[in-house]
């Protein structure tokens with residue numbers, strides 16, 4: 001009896017018979033031999049059907065199998081250095097579960113709009129499959145990183161009564177006759193949780209009604225947001241660089257096949273080891289000005305600026321001490337120079353831009369009240385947040401890492417819409 005297994009576990013069964021439950025990805029034939037490209041979700045493998053070695057009925061049946069038909073294949077596993085996976089299957093039997101109709105995604109080139117319209121099918125193809133497997137690895141690495149360090153996972157609400165990050169860019173919903181919003185960040189709730197559990201992280205979808213059509217923006221994206229009591233600006237950067245190193249090294253270790261499928265040059269990723277370089281916002285402005293950029297202190301970086309700054313380094317770089325006026329109300333001003341905040345953005349190499357935004361938070365009651373007033377934020381709705389400064393307030397810090405931008409960087413792909421199973425962008429809510 002053949003063992004039922006999956007393609008990713010096939011190395012354990014060399015020279016043994018196995019059964020794989022999957023789909024026909026592609027097929028070619030040379031008369032007496034048919035080559036079936038089989039996928040089962042865990043990987044891709046070539047099945048070889050030799051006319052003289054199988055039942056004539058099975059050989060004929062294989063000819064009728066169309067692209068993406070579901071099939072159960074039994075065969076003997078052979079080690080083969082030429083195969084991308086290192087293995088091949090000498091097919092002995094093929095059972096057809098369902099013959100697929102003519103498949104819309106052929107193996108030739110298609111336009112991006114067509115592929116995005118068929119995203120539900122596109123994710124079956126090797127490159128998209130590799131991207132989403134890497135996404136899964138990053139997800140797991142993040143959870144392992146925090147749990148190994150005793151962080152507690154807390155889930156902030158997705159429906160919020162007020163803006164959590166800025167007043168624009170909100171998706172408004174009708175909450176039984178009251179205005180409510182889809183959350184832009186879980187941070188404020190994570191701060192409450194940090195005062196209850198010490199070290200916490202939230203990891204969930206966030207929503208921004210940004211009308212930007214760039215290759216770095218989604219309207220629904222996932223963010224991991226740690227928040228830590230008794231941690232200051234320095235401690236905050238330390239955990240960020242440790243986490244990013246951990247994620248990158250895990251993907252390099254466990255997703256070699258997928259990185260190869262994506263033709264990702266991994267040399268730059270190997271270098272991602274803590275500590276990371278830092279530059280202050282003020283020095284970054286000088287750097288840009290010295291290199292011919294029209295840029296004033298107080299301006300926000302655009303993609304060309306971020307890319308230029310990142311190119312000065314081999315690793316991700318922290319840009320620290322942004323102008324207080326540019327950043328969110330909750331960021332702690334630097335006591336030595338209140339014009340700038342004790343926060344940083346982490347810029348990925350190779351033009352992938354900002355992957356993390358974070359800061360120490362204001363813990364002083366009067367200062368947070370003053371900031372809310374300055375930003376004209378409705379105090380009543382933030383009462384609970386102000387309470388955190390009334391009852392046992394401590395210096396605390398946190399940050400948010402954008403999952404999709406991290407996936408894009410590690411995969412080396414040019415557009416963020418391919419880094420999430422079903423992207424939500426300015427012009428797309430289908431499928």
Ligand code: 4AD
Pocket residue numbers: 165184185186187208210216217218219221223225226354355356357358359398399400401402403404405
């Ligand atoms: O810098 P942001 O806006 O920071 C916050 O929301 C903080 N409250 C996080 C915190 O301190 N807990 O967003 C954090 C990260 C960015 O660095 C970026 O990686 C990602 O979220 N991001 C987006 N990713 C995809 N599409 C968008 N529209 C994004 N906006 C932000």
Ligand code: MG
Pocket residue numbers: 345354356357
């Ligand atoms: Mg930011």
